Every structure is written in C-alpha cells, then in structure tokens.
Amino acid sequence: MLRIITQQADVRAELQRICDRTHDEQVLHKEATVREVLQAVKRQGDKAVLHYTAEFDKQTLKAEELRVTGSELDAAYQQVSKELLGAVRLACRQIEAFHRQRVPKSWVHFGDDEVVLGKRYTPVDRAGLYVPGGRAAYPSTVLMNAIPAHVAAVPHIVMVTPPGPGGVINPAVLVAAQEAGVQEIYRIGGAQAIAALAYGTETIPKVNVITGPGNIYVTLAKKLVYGTVGIDSLAGPSEVLVIADESANAVHVAADLLAQAEHDPMAAAILLTTDAALAKNVQVALERQLVDHPRRIDTEKAIAHYGLIVLVESLQAAAELSNEFAPEHLELEVKDPWALLPEIRHAGAIFLGYSTPEAVGDYLAGPNHTLPTSGAARYASALGVETFLKHSSIIQYSQTALQNVAGAIDVLATAEGLPSHADSVRRRIQQEE
Numbered sequence: 001m002l003r004i005i006t007q008q009a010d011v012r013a014e015l016q017r018i019c020d021r022t023h024d025e026q027v028l029h030k031e032a033t034v035r036e037v038l039q040a041v042k043r044q045g046d047k048a049v050l051h052y053t054a055e056f057d058k059q060t061l062k063a064e065e066l067r068v069t070g071s072e073l074d075a076a077y078q079q080v081s082k083e084l085l086g087a088v089r090l091a092c093r094q095i096e097a098f099h100r101q102r103v104p105k106s107w108v109h110f111g112d113d114e115v116v117l118g119k120r121y122t123p124v125d126r127a128g129l130y131v132p133g134g135r136a137a138y139p140s141t142v143l144m145n146a147i148p149a150h151v152a153a154v155p156h157i158v159m160v161t162p163p164g165p166g167g168v169i170n171p172a173v174l175v176a177a178q179e180a181g182v183q184e185i186y187r188i189g190g191a192q193a194i195a196a197l198a199y200g201t202e203t204i205p206k207v208n209v210i211t212g213p214g215n216i217y218v219t220l221a222k223k224l225v226y227g228t229v230g231i232d233s234l235a236g237p238s239e240v241l242v243i244a245d246e247s248a249n250a251v252h253v254a255a256d257l258l259a260q261a262e263h264d265p266m267a268a269a270i271l272l273t274t275d276a277a278l279a280k281n282v283q284v285a286l287e288r289q290l291v292d293h294p295r296r297i298d299t300e301k302a303i304a305h306y307g308l309i310v311l312v313e314s315l316q317a318a319a320e321l322s323n324e325f326a327p328e329h330l331e332l333e334v335k336d337p338w339a340l341l342p343e344i345r346h347a348g349a350i351f352l353g354y355s356t357p358e359a360v361g362d363y364l365a366g367p368n369h370t371l372p373t374s375g376a377a378r379y380a381s382a383l384g385v386e387t388f389l390k391h392s393s394i395i396q397y398s399q400t401a402l403q404n405v406a407g408a409i410d411v412l413a414t415a416e417g418l419p420s421h422a423d424s425v426r427r428r429i430q431q432e433e
Helices: 008-019 027-044 046-056 070-079 082-100 139-151 171-180 190-199 216-225 250-261 276-290 296-306 315-325 337-343 358-363 399-415 419-432
Strands: 107-110 115-123 126-130 156-160 184-186 209-211 239-244 268-273 307-311 329-333 349-352 389-397
Touching: 008 268, 008 307, 008 315, 027 046, 027 190, 027 216, 046 190, 070 171, 082 139, 082 171, 126 139, 126 190, 139 156, 139 171, 156 190, 190 209, 190 216, 239 250, 239 315, 250 268, 250 276, 250 296, 250 329, 250 358, 268 276, 268 296, 268 315, 276 296, 276 307, 296 307, 315 337, 329 337, 329 358, 337 349, 349 358, 389 399, 399 419
Parallel strands: 126 156, 126 209, 156 184, 239 268, 239 329, 268 307, 329 349
Antiparallel strands: 107 115, 115 389
16 A cells, blocks of 8 residues: 655655665676676677577577568558557657757857857767567657657667567567667667677677666666767656645546556655645555556555655645655646746656646657656756767867967966967967067
C-alpha cells in the first residue's frame, strides 16, 4: 500500500532515500563488469559484441546478422496496425514541430571597433541512439531521440536496440525508426552496444554522441565512455512527483502515480498534498487500480519501496520539497497551476492542470521525454536539438583593433609567464609600425 507520511521530520529523509535509490553497494561490482565489456569490445570489435550478446541476451548471432536488413524494415510496416502507424506519424509531427523551435541560430556581430565576434552551430557527424528493450518495446523512445538529431541535421543517425527471441526487433520500434530518419539499426543492447558505438567495430560505425536510456549497465557504460564520445545524460529509473490540492481527482492522481510505477521496480511515485481526504482517497483508488494490473508485480514493488504520499501545510511547502527532490516529471494538479509555477525551480518537465497527465509528454506533446532523473534536474535539462550540436566561436580582429588591445594582452601574458603569447601579438604590431 502507498504510505502516507505526516511527520515532517521524516519527509526529507524519505525523499533523499528515494532520490539516492540507484546508489547501491552493487554498483562498484557492476562497474567492474562494464569496464571489462568496454575493453573487450574496444580490442576485439564484433567478436566481443557477439560474445556478450550471446552471454547476456541469450541470442546467438553472426556479424552479418547484426544490422537490420531492408526487407525486415519493409516487413515491419506490414506488421503494425494502421492506427499505430497513424499515432506514430502524429507523434513525429508534434515532436518535430516543437524541436524546430529550439534550433539555435549561428550569429556574427560586426562591431564599430573593427572586431567581428560570433558563434557558429554545426551538428555532430554521427549520432548513436540507444533504445531499450526487454521489459517492453519503446517506439516513443525512438522518436524522442531520433527526431531532435534529425532536426539538428546530423548526417548519419545509428540506432542500437536489444534483440528479442530469434533476434527479432519489435516492428513498432522499426517503423518508428524509419519515420524518424534513422539510417542504420543494429540488434545489440547492453554495455556492449554502448562500447560498439563509442569505439566502433568492423560492422558498427563509431559515433560522436550517444543518447537514450537503459538499465544500470547501459548507464555505467555511458558514464565510462564519456570523453571518448559525448552523451546526453545518465538517466536512472523513472519518477513522478504530483502536487495536488483538495480540488484534484483522486482516481486521476492514482492513475498518474501508477503510470510511473509500472515502468520499473525502482520507479518512484510521490504525491505531495495539502488535503488529508485526498491522500486517503488516492491510497484507496490506487489499490483498486492495481487489481488485475498486467504489470502488477513490478508496479507493487515500486510502490512499496519508492511510493509515498506526504501531507504538507501549504502548496508553497510542497513546492519547496519538490525543488529539493528535483523530479524528472512534476504534475501540478491544483486550482491555479500557473500561480504555483513561479515557485518551481527544479524539474525535468512540468505538467500543468487536471487534463495534462504525464503520459501526454511521454508520447506526443512535443517536448522530449528523455529527462534528468535522481535529482539531476537541479543542473541538467531534457534531451534536445542542442544535444546533437556543438558551437564554435568566430573571432576576427583588424590590425587597428589588435593594436588597441596589444598592451593589455602583453601584460596578461607576461603575468602568466607565457612570453610567446605576448610575442605573437607584439611581432604583428611591430611589423605594422
């Protein structure tokens, strides 16, 4: 049953425990395993990838079977319903429209002092997208990762995803990838897939940026290859925090909490409310909705370990606790969510009002659903077009402009003990004279 806490002294400790739920003592052991996988793939390429795919995913493949074929991609369209294809295409349009508003523009400023300064944005050459499998198929994750890369004009987009029985990949995932502009798809998962993208193999191309969520092994692999490649973030188990007052619908709130809890046994589902009656009603509604739930075991584990209802004195107090927790998803199910919004400083995505369940963000509202977790929203943001772009500074000085600052550069370079820095300016000035 979803616990209700009324003692404020216990609240912060419980929220911190939930925030830290991925920091278990087994992580160091798992990291050692991941390091071994990374080094093996770096040294042995396809051979190591195939070995670990057989060991971890129980799929025996040949190197030539790693890449999904054109015939498989064509067949996928015949295996999905017209309704699903229509939903995927609608989501594509919505997500692309949102991300096109976020493309940063290159700029150049010509100053009156004969100095030209600017910033130039260019996409990475290759993006690698990780799409998890196993517990479920995630065509929405394909769209949320591939479309920003496509909008950023990345010329080559590669996707990896764990194979199912017989090496088969869910047709909805394959259709979503094609609709979103992915050019190559490989049936590999886990740390070996991250290693293949980071280092390249005989079959799989090396990329510049790796994005997408995964299990703890995928997350650790991304952490360890960062620097060799760029990454989006170190995404942990999903989480939602709902702030609700007496006007909220208990059945709806319970459904939203379960919508996160069903993701994973380590998912977090938290309600902060000013109303004791609502807290009790949500508790009852949640138990009713769990009856005959298709993912009941995992969902109950998440609720038991990382589910929580907290009674607070005011919405301002709820906002303060929410800011400390910095949730991945934050729902404001209150009378006036726009009045409460200025109090919110840290959240991956904010859903306002009674008719905005977090699920609309998961699928097709437009903003990305790949979000910072485990408190990272204090400093990190959602995946976006910017993830696949880098910027270069543009600087041009005229001879006159250089003369105007030569003295200051000389002083600074001398102070730092770098005489050639000063000399590189001085020689140009003396040459002019």
